[in-house]
Amino acid sequence: MYSDNNLIYIxxxxxxxxxxxxxxxxxxxxxxxxxxxxxxxxxxxxxxxxAIGEENKKIETKIKDDYTFTWKDISKMxxxxxxxxxxxxxxxxxxxxxxxxxxxxxILIDILPCIDNFDEVLDDAISSKFYTHLAYLKEVR
Numbered sequence: 001m002y003s004d005n006n007l008i009y010i011x012x013x014x015x016x017x018x019x020x021x022x023x024x025x026x027x028x029x030x031x032x033x034x035x036x037x038x039x040x041x042x043x044x045x046x047x048x049x050x051a052i053g054e055e056n057k058k059i060e061t062k063i064k065d066d067y068t069f070t071w072k073d074i075s076k077m078x079x080x081x082x083x084x085x086x087x088x089x090x091x092x093x094x095x096x097x098x099x100x101x102x103x104x105x106x107i108l109i110d111i112l113p114c115i116d117n118f119d120e121v122l123d124d125a126i127s128s129k130f131y132t133h134l135a136y137l138k139e140v141r
Contacts, residue, residue, distance in 0.1 A: 002063050004117040009055040010108050011131050016048040016055075017105050018133035020097055023048075030094035045097065046081055046088055053078020069107050112140050 023041045027033040034042050056074040064071045077096065081088055112118050119141055125131045126138070 002115045003060060004115055004121065006059055006063060006115050007118065007121050009058045010112060011125050011134060012055045013052050014105060014108055015131050015133055016052050017101050020045050020048050020101065024097050030090045033094055034090035042090060042093065045093060049093065049096065050078050050081055063111055067107055067111060069104070074104070109140055112137065
């Protein structure tokens with residue numbers, strides 16, 4: 001079992017992924033995504049990717065050692081976006097959203113039952129205003 005300190009990080013990442021999926025759902029490709037709504041959706045997704053990268057850094061090393069994934073790339077993505085905002089490619093953001101986040105989400109969901117107090121914390125988390133899109137996690141129990 002892993003420390004329950006990881007729950008808040010993983011819940012925050014999963015909520016950000018769900019919001020990203022909502023913000024991208026109306027678009028067919030990276031150009032439409034980037035140019036729509038005065039870049040509102042694009043900017044929201046970029047900020048959520050920064051949050052994901054930051055929370056990813058806080059997940060304990062033991063989890064990262066036990067689950068094979070490109071954990072460091074997520075943190076590098078955050079650093080690149082944060083420090084090179086003008087150079088953020090809509091194509092790369094779109095690629096991350098469509099091809100990378102689904103696998104990351106699945107790995108995080110697989111980890112949750114292995115975290116101490118997951119069952120006890122879940123109901124409070126999904127009833128809060130911060131994690132409104134995570135009700136599906138009840139099925140993970």
